[in-house]
Structures are given as structure tokens and as C-alpha cells.
Amino acid sequence: MAKLKLAIYWAAACGGCDVAVLDVHEKILDIADAADILLWPVATDHKYADVEKMAPGSIDVCLFNGAVRNSENEHIAKMLREKSKVMVAFGSCAVSGGIPALANFKRREDILQRVYMDTPSTVNPEQVLPVTDCPVPEGVLHLPEFFGFVHSLNQVVEVDYYVPGCPPTAERIWEVVQAIATGNLPAAGATVGALDKSLCDECPREKSNKKIKRFYRSHEIIPDPQQCLLEQGLLCMGPVTRGGCGGQCISANMPCRGCYGPLPGVLDQGAKYISSIGAIIDARTPEEVKKILAGIADPAGTFYRFGMSTALLKGANR
């Protein structure tokens, strides 16, 4: 069997997805045995120009992590789409915007103002802002254009498979690589490496009747390690999040943050969470409700932590 031609790319990402690939430990040698890596900026020294020259379909599989935040991300996404037989949105940022897409709550100009003018550590008396074409003595410097909206990968190119997670767990990555290597793939458009049931379904904690009298932020309480975190007043996203992550956060006594994304058929993870929270608040008057809800510091930022590119309402930019 010919070796699998693999490309791994990071766009607007933190690098965690690339590290997660390395976290398969010694299996990385098996991956290297099974695959020829044609582009992997974090680990190898291939150039964009080499990929530009390839014929369409030269790459068997592209694992694309990161959101599409600027014109460079978009350009490379389109290039890799053209060269790859299978395009995988790898990790929450590529799947639904992830953490970078929290910027969609703000307008482009507000973000630039904050970062280049207002932050306490910024000294910028000439009010310099980045521009796409900057004349310097040596010629003109070109910078990527900073978009107003942070896109998920499928808002820019066609995506064949989705692997959610922040980052996807190493076991899942291995499963995905094996599935691809053996040609054992589900129908295009499928989410791979996650379950079709919620995290609660796999969660070993004891669950009883949910009645919440007050919400806690995670620094305000040391939760009982045996009992459901939601019942203890922590905003655990388990009920509205796909399982398959192995429950790493909940086993560290921290609430689920929702990185594996919504369950199949759900349009909007945040809306579903509002629905489930409403059902378990222990209050019967609007005043009581208001008092309990005051314990939630940043509802939209919490409920859409990984999904602001694909949220129905899109935030401030659209």
C-alpha cells in the first residue's frame, strides 16, 4: 500500500491541536510509518510554495486546525482544499470557531482599538494600526487582512469530516488516522471521534434531582468529586455537549466547557443550554429567578465558548 500523504495545518489556533497530535507519543512513529507528511508548519520545514506546485489531489488527508480569522488563513484553507482528497476540520476552532471566535462578540474596530490603543501595556502615541500594504525602504510589506468575523473552516471551504475537541484527545486522533489509513470512513460530513450521546451519558458522577438555588464560579467552590457538578451549581455544559472526550475535565473536578460541541441535530448549543438551565433553577417568581441568574457572570461567553462562528445569532459582526 502506498503511504498516506498527510498535511497538518494551523490557522487561527493556539497550537494545542498540533501538540495533541504529538501526544499520541510513540504512536507518532506508526503515523510516520503509515504517512508521508507534506506540510506541518509546527514540526516540519515544508514551504507553502511546495504545496502550491502540487497537483490537485496530491494530499490524501489534510487535518486543518484553527479558525479562519484572516486572509492568510483563508488562502491556505482554499489551497489545501484544492490539493487534498479529504479535508478534516480538526479541533473546535476549525469545527465551530473555538476560543478565537469569542471575538465575534465584538466589532473589528473595537478589537483593534483595544489591542493597539487601550490595553494598559500598550505604548502607541502615533496610533499605528496594522495595514495590509505597508511601504518600507525595501519595498512594500504585505500583511494578511484581519477579518471582522472569525469563520469556522466550513464557512470558507467544503469540509469532509469534523473532529471536535479542544484539543481532540490523542486516542481519538489515533482512531481517526487509522480509519483514514484503512479507508474505513463514514459518510462525508460526519463527525468523527465523538459520541452521539451527551457527556452526562458517560459521566460517572452521582446524579439526583436537579434543583439549583445558586450558581458558583469555579474559584468559589471546591466541588464534591462524586456528585453531579451541575447539581452543585457549577455551569457544566455536559447535558448539551457530545461525549467522547473521556471526561477529562470532569474527572479533574472541573465542569465541562462544551468543547466537543452540540449533539447531532442541534442547531445551537447555547440555546439548548439556556433551555436546560431554565428547567433546573429552583425558583417560582421572576424576582427569585433574577437573583439566581445574577450568579452567571458571562452567559453567552460561557454557553458559546467554542461555537461563536456557528451560533445562530453570530454576535456583533453580522
Add this chain to the structure above:
Amino acid sequence: MNNFEPKIIGFLCNWCSYAGADLAGVSRLQYPANLRVVRVMCSGRVDPTFVFKALDVGADGVLIAGCHPGDCHYSDGNYNTMRRYPLMLQVLEQMGVDKRRVRLEWVSAAEGPQFAKIVNEFTEQIRRLGPFKKGELAERGAKVG
């Protein structure tokens, strides 16, 4: 905005508000035709997804109407609605949506005139707000997020 006719989606509970709307009809009460009614079995069935989706596909306003607290046909379905509603408004606002576009009202089966009055007022309010556009609050320069 000249000639702007708001599109309003109404989710009315089968047992109270839908019957209230029916009573407004058979009583020949006048209210604007801007409301498109979707009958649901209970206001507690109104998933916030319905509201967000309605706005996403072109509604300018959304009305949710259910039985008065204590009168729910399913005993506490409308309490779920009461609890979800303020949280939903907070999220709407953070998303840059003017929260006056979404309204929750309790309308019993006997309150035909009340229903007509609500639809009249709400339609006027949405008419004043103009067509819904995503990120509208940010465009008006409000601090959102």
C-alpha cells in the same frame, strides 16, 4: 422606515394563549396581521432555539405566550419558560440583539381583549425598532459582548 411591515412569530400555548387568540378572533377584535402564529402545546415547549432560529430566518420580533403562573395545563411548564426567558434576553443582548424584539406574556383563554392589546402594542414596538439585523446593537455603537 416607510412601508416597513414587521414579521412577528408568535408561539402560543394550546391551552391558554391560543384559545385567547381564538377568542379575540371570534369577538371580532382588531389586531394587526403581522403576527404569524405557531401553536405549541405549552410555552415550556418553546426552546430558545425556536426564538433564535426565527430571528435567523427573517422574523423582526418573537412573541411567546403561555398560561398565567399557577394555571399551566401541565402544572409547571410555564415556570420553565419564566426561568428561561430572562437568561435568553441576557444572551440576546450579548449577541447584539435588541431584547425588545422578544416578549413573553401570560394570556389566559378568557383574555381575548388582552391578547389583541398585546399584539397591537408589540407590533407598534417592532415597527419603531425597524427590521431586525444581526449585530444591530453594535452598529448603534452600544457596548456588547
